[in-house]
Amino acid sequence: MLPSMKLADLAESKAEExxxxxxxxxxxxxxxxxxxxRPPEKLIPQAVKFYKNFRKIFTEPKPIEAGRExxxxxxxxRYQDGVPLHxxxxxxxxxxxxxxxxxxxxxxxTTAMEKHQAVDxxxxxxxxxxxxxxxxTKKYYEMMQEGWMEKEK
Amino acid sequence: MMAGSLKLVTLIETHAEAIAEQWVKDVKKxxxxxxxxxxxxxxxxxxxxxFYDNFSQMxxxxxxxxxxxxxxxxxxxxxxxxxxPLSxxxxxxxxxxxxxxxxxxxxxxxISAVEQKQAVDxxxxxxxxFxxxxxxISQRYEELIRGEIERKMGRLRRIFSEGKWGxxxxxxxxxxxxxxxxxxxxxxxxxxTVLKSDIVFTHLYYIPxxxxxxxxxxxxxxxxxxxxxxxxxxxxxxxxxxxxINDVIRSxxxxxxxxxxxxxxxxxxxxxxxxKRSTTKGG
Numbered sequence: 001m002l003p004s005m006k007l008a009d010l011a012e013s014k015a016e017e018x019x020x021x022x023x024x025x026x027x028x029x030x031x032x033x034x035x036x037x038r039p040p041e042k043l044i045p046q047a048v049k050f051y052k053n054f055r056k057i058f059t060e061p062k063p064i065e066a067g068r069e070x071x072x073x074x075x076x077x078r079y080q081d082g083v084p085l086h087x088x089x090x091x092x093x094x095x096x097x098x099x100x101x102x103x104x105x106x107x108x109x110t111t112a113m114e115k116h117q118a119v120d121x122x123x124x125x126x127x128x129x130x131x132x133x134x135x136x137t138k139k140y141y142e143m144m145q146e147g148w149m150e151k152e153k
Numbered sequence: 154m155m156a157g158s159l160k161l162v163t164l165i166e167t168h169a170e171a172i173a174e175q176w177v178k179d180v181k182k183x184x185x186x187x188x189x190x191x192x193x194x195x196x197x198x199x200x201x202x203x204f205y206d207n208f209s210q211m212x213x214x215x216x217x218x219x220x221x222x223x224x225x226x227x228x229x230x231x232x233x234x235x236x237x238p239l240s241x242x243x244x245x246x247x248x249x250x251x252x253x254x255x256x257x258x259x260x261x262x263x264i265s266a267v268e269q270k271q272a273v274d275x276x277x278x279x280x281x282x283f284x285x286x287x288x289x290i291s292q293r294y295e296e297l298i299r300g301e302i303e304r305k306m307g308r309l310r311r312i313f314s315e316g317k318w319g320x321x322x323x324x325x326x327x328x329x330x331x332x333x334x335x336x337x338x339x340x341x342x343x344x345x346t347v348l349k350s351d352i353v354f355t356h357l358y359y360i361p362x363x364x365x366x367x368x369x370x371x372x373x374x375x376x377x378x379x380x381x382x383x384x385x386x387x388x389x390x391x392x393x394x395x396x397x398i399n400d401v402i403r404s405x406x407x408x409x410x411x412x413x414x415x416x417x418x419x420x421x422x423x424x425x426x427x428x429k430r431s432t433t434k435g436g
Binding site: 031084085086089090093118119122123126130133134135137138141 | 185238239240247272273276288291295
């Protein structure tokens with residue numbers, strides 16, 4: 001098994017469970033007021049989709065290509081929902097944190113070898129999120145401009 | 154502060170300038186940061202050194218969010234002033250973080266097993282800082298963009314819709330536009346029949362045309378069409394000896410300007426809708 005695969009496997013196999021914990025968090029976090037009154041059944045699929053796709057993006061030799069499509073779609077959907085950009089970003093950050101909390105809780109990385117794997121996983125996750133931030137902000141502003149153009153037609 | 158973080162902070166504090174220089178080289182040629190390519194090395198270096206100074210300070214505090222907020226707001230304002238899009242501004246920030254790590258790896262400060270544990274601590278702490286940074290910067294950018302649109306639209310709003318006179322006029326817009334259009338028709342007839350001239354009084358046409366475009370957008374074009382048609386008909390009826398060409402040109406210009414005004418008016422409405430959308434929290 002590749003060093004970083006443990007986290008990806010966990011995300012995929014426990015997607016629903018982690019997503020539920022994320023919903024609890026995002027619904028009471030002061031930085032995500034948009035999500036506070038949304039029904040959990042509408043929010044859970046957003047996180048499940050992320051966790052299910054996480055493995056694909058995480059394990060790609062070029063995560064940028066795999067991430068571009070997924071995160072641009074995430075941005076487009078949140079924009080259509082009317083989520084302010086910084087909240088859409090923070091909700092995604094919380095998805096990542098929730099995954100890590102779950103991994104810690106499950107004691108996925110305990111031995112010295114696993115600690116080394118943890119560094120790899122962290123590095124890889126950060127890389128994926130670096131691209132995510134870039135694609136999401138880019139897409140939001142593209143959507144804003146497109147909206148402008150369409151209304152002018 | 155955790156031991157791993159201390160090691161990283163010491164590195165940043167002692168090598169801020171060297172790390173900043175590496176970042177400048179990167180950001181000036183990176184395909185995802187084209188807006189930085191034209192900025193001078195000095196400007197960029199100052200930006201990065203300031204960031205690294207503030208970043209190390211954040212490690213010393215128990216409440217990094219509160220401490221870092223003013224700095225990252227300032228970061229957003231500075232980059233916004235340089236007309237840098239948010240996506241590039243965030244990516245440049247990400248590159249600043251990467252360069253700390255590249256430098257740390259280059260200096261091989263985390264080698265042994267204990268140091269690997271420290272590396273995890275540093276990573277976790279760094280990510281936390283950057284999570285706050287990204288949120289504060291994007292939040293401030295949104296505010297700045299909203300502020301700029303509001304400021305640009307504010308004058309027009311004050312004049313035509315939200316001002317005291319603007320609102321009163323809007324309430325009676327049909328009467329005002331109809332009266333002004335009739336007044337222009339009477340003025341045209343008087344100038345053509347009594348003064349026997351086609352002197353340039355048509356500038357006055359723009360008053361009902363501008364008001365119509367603002368109040369009714371596309372429907373406001375009808376005012377310009379009615380006035381232009383009447384100008385030509387009146388000319389044909391009362392000034393047969395004077396060449397028609399000048400009034401035909403005037404009519405075309407009037408209709409064109411009315412189309413442009415309508416287009417601008419629609420742009421204003423679109424901007425307002427987008428602004429309202431971005432202001433509405435909770436959808």
